[in-house]
Amino acid sequence: MGIHAFIVPIRDLETHAVLPGIEINDCGHKIGLNGVDNGALRFRSVRIPRDNLLNRFGDVARDGKYTSSLPTINKRFAATLxxxxxxxxxxxxxxxxxxxxxxxxxxxxxxxxxxxxxxxxxxxxxxxxxxxxxxxxxxxxxxxxxxxxxxxxxxxxxxxxxxxxxxxxxxxxxxxxxxxxxxxxxxxxxxxxxxxxxxxxxxxxxxxxxxxxxxxxxxxxxxxDNTVLLQQVPIGILYKAYFCNIWWLYLKYCTVPLITMLL
Known part of the structure; x- marks a missing residue:
């Protein structure tokens, strides 16, 4: 049904011990921003309660039926990210x-x-x-x-x-x-x-x-990544120009970036 966000407990609330099936690793010393405590999580067969789903864009009923205000996986993917x-x-x-x-x-x-x-x-x-x-x-x-x-x-x-x-x-x-x-x-x-x-x-x-x-x-x-994000710009403008029939917008903003990417 697409990407969805969950709240996943990683430590026991009383002992603060790492819960079963969860592995935590430190990223180690970095080039900069070492005041930011980055780490890595690995989950192995961790069960997540249904109530832990952040269900703004999609929900699951007790009988397992899935519902969403967004009609497609792509739209849910875009909304989540x-x-x-x-x-x-x-x-x-x-x-x-x-x-x-x-x-x-x-x-x-x-x-x-x-x-x-x-x-x-x-x-x-x-x-x-x-x-x-x-x-x-x-x-x-x-x-x-x-x-x-x-x-x-x-x-x-x-x-x-x-x-x-x-x-x-x-x-x-x-x-x-x-x-x-x-x-x-x-x-x-x-x-x-x-x-x-x-x-x-x-x-x-x-x-x-x-x-x-x-x-x-x-x-x-x-x-x-900056390279990928720059590609989002002409794609977004092209999408809007196509569905709004604003061809001058397409010609002005999309032609040169698209040609540049091809070159």
Missing amino acids: GELVGGRVSLAYSSVGILKVAVTIAVRYALLRQQFGPPKQPEISVLDYQSHQHKLMPMLASAYAFHFARQYLVDKYSEMKKTNDEDISADVHVLSSGLKSYITSYTAKSISICRESCGGHGYAAVNRFGGLRNDHDIFQTFEG
Whole structure:
């Protein structure tokens, strides 16, 4: 009948011992985000009571009859995994914050660091060099753009949670998939550029680039791999354009991404 969510007890409420049929393993030390306690669960012949089913999208009666408000397995699959949208929204939001920190550090350093200049005159700020401006200014502008984009996404997500409107949910799915993948990939590359822009000083741990890079890197994989999420964007727009007969939307947003993927 599709994917469904259950609440599964893993420990005895009194002794806290692991229940039979359940194995818990720690993921060990990670590249970053070690304050997050990740682990792995393995279930072997664990029986789950019927009452433990999270039955918003589907339910099972005592006689074994299955009912659902959603008519197909695909729709139930989408609705169940739709809860991941909230994670994508939060990752896009957090990634912008990390980009702001990295760019702020790099720009401030570039303003204070002086290097070379006209003969017999004081050295000038490295930010006055066009090559340095070409590195940092696009990232600074993108940080502003992403700030407003993420705020729009959060507002749409809030509206979706309040109304449960299917059209809004579809829009949020496309927006969150696209923004999460694009912003996190952009930020990951930008952190390295910001570190390089600070020269040898940028390699010092006190400048935080190492910690920012290591903690942020997993954002590209959290809540869906970025490559797969980007493919969700043209598919979602194409689906909406087809059923709404909005062919200009298809031509404008789908043709180039689809051709790019084929190439």
